Amino acid sequence: MSGVVMFFMQIINGLNIGSIYALIALGYTMVYGIAKLINFAHGDIIMVGAYLSLVLLNTGMHWSIATLLSILGCALLGFTMEKVAYKPLRKASRISLLITAIGMSYLLQNSFQLIFSANPKPYPAFINLPSLKLGSITISSNYYTTFIVSVLLMILLTLFVKKTKMGKAMRSVAEDEGAARLMGINVDHTISLTFIIGTGLAAVAGILYSNCYTIISPTMGSLPGIKAFIAAVLGGIGSIPGAVLGGFILGMIETLVKAYISSQLADTIVFLILILMLVFKPAGILGKNVREKV
Amino acid sequence: MNYKQLLKGGLALAMSCMMVACANDTTATNTTTSTSTGYEGAGDLTSFKLGTAGPRTGAVAVYGLAVTNAARLAVDDWNKEHGTNIEMIYEDTQANETQALNIYNKFVSDDKVTAIIGGTISSESIAIAGASSDTGVPIISPSATAAAFTDDNGSNVFRACYTDPQQAQLVADFAIDTLGVKKAAILYNMSDDYSTGLEESFKKEFEAKGGTVVISESYPADTVDFRTQLTKISGEDFDVLFVPNYYQDDFNISQQARELGITAQILGCDGWDGVLSVAGNNASVIEGAIFINQYSPDMESVQDIMASYREVYNEEINSFGINAYDATKLVLSAIEKAGSLKAEDINKEIASMEYQGILGSIKFDDNGDPIKTPIYVTIKDGQYVTYGK
Numbered sequence: 170m171s172g173v174v175m176f177f178m179q180i181i182n183g184l185n186i187g188s189i190y191a192l193i194a195l196g197y198t199m200v201y202g203i204a205k206l207i208n209f210a211h212g213d214i215i216m217v218g219a220y221l222s223l224v225l226l227n228t229g230m231h232w233s234i235a236t237l238l239s240i241l242g243c244a245l246l247g248f249t250m251e252k253v254a255y256k257p258l259r260k261a262s263r264i265s266l267l268i269t270a271i272g273m274s275y276l277l278q279n280s281f282q283l284i285f286s287a288n289p290k291p292y293p294a295f296i297n298l299p300s301l302k303l304g305s306i307t308i309s310s311n312y313y314t315t316f317i318v319s320v321l322l323m324i325l326l327t328l329f330v331k332k333t334k335m336g337k338a339m340r341s342v343a344e345d346e347g348a349a350r351l352m353g354i355n356v357d358h359t360i361s362l363t364f365i366i367g368t369g370l371a372a373v374a375g376i377l378y379s380n381c382y383t384i385i386s387p388t389m390g391s392l393p394g395i396k397a398f399i400a401a402v403l404g405g406i407g408s409i410p411g412a413v414l415g416g417f418i419l420g421m422i423e424t425l426v427k428a429y430i431s432s433q434l435a436d437t438i439v440f441l442i443l444i445l446m447l448v449f450k451p452a453g454i455l456g457k458n459v460r461e462k463v
Numbered sequence: 464m465n466y467k468q469l470l471k472g473g474l475a476l477a478m479s480c481m482m483v484a485c486a487n488d489t490t491a492t493n494t495t496t497s498t499s500t501g502y503e504g505a506g507d508l509t510s511f512k513l514g515t516a517g518p519r520t521g522a523v524a525v526y527g528l529a530v531t532n533a534a535r536l537a538v539d540d541w542n543k544e545h546g547t548n549i550e551m552i553y554e555d556t557q558a559n560e561t562q563a564l565n566i567y568n569k570f571v572s573d574d575k576v577t578a579i580i581g582g583t584i585s586s587e588s589i590a591i592a593g594a595s596s597d598t599g600v601p602i603i604s605p606s607a608t609a610a611a612f613t614d615d616n617g618s619n620v621f622r623a624c625y626t627d628p629q630q631a632q633l634v635a636d637f638a639i640d641t642l643g644v645k646k647a648a649i650l651y652n653m654s655d656d657y658s659t660g661l662e663e664s665f666k667k668e669f670e671a672k673g674g675t676v677v678i679s680e681s682y683p684a685d686t687v688d689f690r691t692q693l694t695k696i697s698g699e700d701f702d703v704l705f706v707p708n709y710y711q712d713d714f715n716i717s718q719q720a721r722e723l724g725i726t727a728q729i730l731g732c733d734g735w736d737g738v739l740s741v742a743g744n745n746a747s748v749i750e751g752a753i754f755i756n757q758y759s760p761d762m763e764s765v766q767d768i769m770a771s772y773r774e775v776y777n778e779e780i781n782s783f784g785i786n787a788y789d790a791t792k793l794v795l796s797a798i799e800k801a802g803s804l805k806a807e808d809i810n811k812e813i814a815s816m817e818y819q820g821i822l823g824s825i826k827f828d829d830n831g832d833p834i835k836t837p838i839y840v841t842i843k844d845g846q847y848v849t850y851g852k
Contacts, residue, residue: 175694175695175698178694178723179691179694182688182690182691182694183691185688185690186688287522288740289711289740289741290741290743291740291741291742291743291744291745292743293743293744294745307724309722382687382688382715383715383718383743383745384687384711384714384715384741386711389687392685423691424691427691427692428691428694428695432653432680432681432682432683432691432692433653433681433683435683436683
């Protein structure tokens with residue numbers, strides 16, 4: 170195999186991992202941008218989405234209905250989570266919210282271990298489209314579906330936030346919660362909606378992830394969750410196109426380091442980039458550097 | 464210096480004294496040489512006690528339950544076959560070394576067991592074996608793979624399973640002698656001792672026998688996407704892909720290797736056992752993969768025990784259990800042959816016997832490690848099948 174073909178294959182591998190990171194990062198950035206909360210349980214919602222869809226698919230349900238119900242299920246979970254765990258703390262310090270989010274993450278992981286046991290389970294993949302052939306390179310259907318879905322969702326979300334009335338409400342809550350309230354915007358509803366969208370996105374990510382790797386376990390969400398968080402910070406947390414860009418860049422760096430430098434060093438380099446980014450450009454690639462108003 | 468500082472200083476001094484005392488304590492027990500103590504199990508040849516221990520609760524309970532349950536089953540079967548009245552005492556180590564030591568002490572001082580089947584996992588087994596030098600009671604673990612278990616202990620310690628280096632060597636021999644291949648690629652988990660150990664021994668043996676490892680790639684823990692490493696591997700020319708990991712990784716690697724067009728024979732070790740539980744309807748990607756294991760579920764000799772275990776415990780037996788069953792019967796026949804409940808006599812008998820069990824013949828080398836028929840399992844039509852059958 171020639172070096173050029175190999176290089177293109179690695180680029181495609183990078184895009185594939187990148188689109189999964191991007192998809193997860195979208196949910197992170199959405200919730201952070203509006204509610205100013207880093208929802209560490211986000212990775213675990215991915216796991217919940219995967220298990221929900223597994224259970225539904227095992228009943229013999231058509232994949233489209235199973236997917237839709239899983240998204241709704243996760244959205245409902247996100248809604249409840251916000252009302253029960255985060256809303257009472259909205260006036261508390263940022264650190265209490267963060268700790269609650271970590272607690273939420275453990276709660277989800279451990280309750281799913283109780284219900285489904287810690288043993289990994291096979292997932293019946295349902296994306297069986299034909300692979301794409303470009304010369305000597307084959308691109309499997311999982312690759313391009315994940316890519317298309319993440320870019321499509323990014324565009325839809327951007328349009329939603331920029332063009333609709335609900336989106337306008339979200340932007341104003343993000344900018345100044347108090348002022349938004351004075352202008353007659355229902356802040357509680359807006360934040361709930363944000364959580365519903367964010368967790369719904371996580372369900373989509375969970376289902377695509379499971380189709381790609383076909384084994385699911387209660388701890389499957391933690392590592393991709395952390396990587397996606399890095400992607401969101403890299404792209405500029407709070408920015409929707411930033412999350413997707415960050416995801417792709419992260420996936421690409423990881424793959425190219427593994428392929429051409431060393432597999433052992435891949436994670437070291439990824440985290441090093443995160444640190445450098447935070448030192449030199451804390452707002453991320455597409456993030457705006459907003460001064461705190463005094 | 465005020466009184467608080469004094470208090471702190473005093474406490475620190477007291478603590479370090481305690482530590483030194485503890486340290487002295489352990490060296491004292493370690494230096495006790497294993498001389499013949501004349502330990503003997505209570506009872507007579509038709510009714511004596513055996514002990515078995517393993518984690519029956521907690522995260523690794525699946526192994527301990529299999530070992531202790533199968534050992535009990537073996538004694539029941541033996542009693543029925545020989546009209547004896549032997550008792551198997553079983554205890555839960557909780558995978559905790561201190562707990563394992565307590566159990567050992569109970570076994571030898573209260574129950575006066577004739578032999579011990581266990582521990583189950585390596586760390587607790589090492590603890591028990593270490594303490595056993597003062598009695599020399601026969602100890603045989605069906606599942607402790609760490610080299611230190613037999614290496615660091617006396618002539619009363621045996622194991623019935625392969626050590627990790629042994630497994631990898633056998634697979635390398637199999638690749639060269641049976642499959643007749645010369646070039647291998649490896650993909651292993653660099654953050655796991657089991658996997659790195661297997662990689663090392665495989666490479667050594669494969670190259671010693673005239674083969675070449677053309678590429679050896681690694682990945683960190685919790686990886687699910689191996690495509691980058693596999694793309695690199697696919698650029699090389701090789702005949703077998705050695706995948707020495709646990710079954711979840713093994714499955715993902717095989718799936719992604721096939722997806723990337725790698726058609727080479729896939730080989731593995733006993734971490735592959737269980738791979739079908741995560742394969743679901745995608746078992747075609749592991750079709751034809753071969754791995755070394757303690758047993759194969761299609762062997763005729765294990766059908767009875769599989770059925771009776773299912774009947775008694777309402778669960779499927781695994782390779783830990785099968786091995787424990789065989790090891791228990793081995794000990795029982797050694798006691799019968801020795802005609803004595805003296806530890807010394809039984810140890811001599813085990814060390815010199817060649818036992819014919821449900822898993823084929825087994826004998827022990829000077830170290831207490833097994834020399835036995837290797838069993839290769841392959842996946843055929845989504846089932847585990849003995850290779851070459």
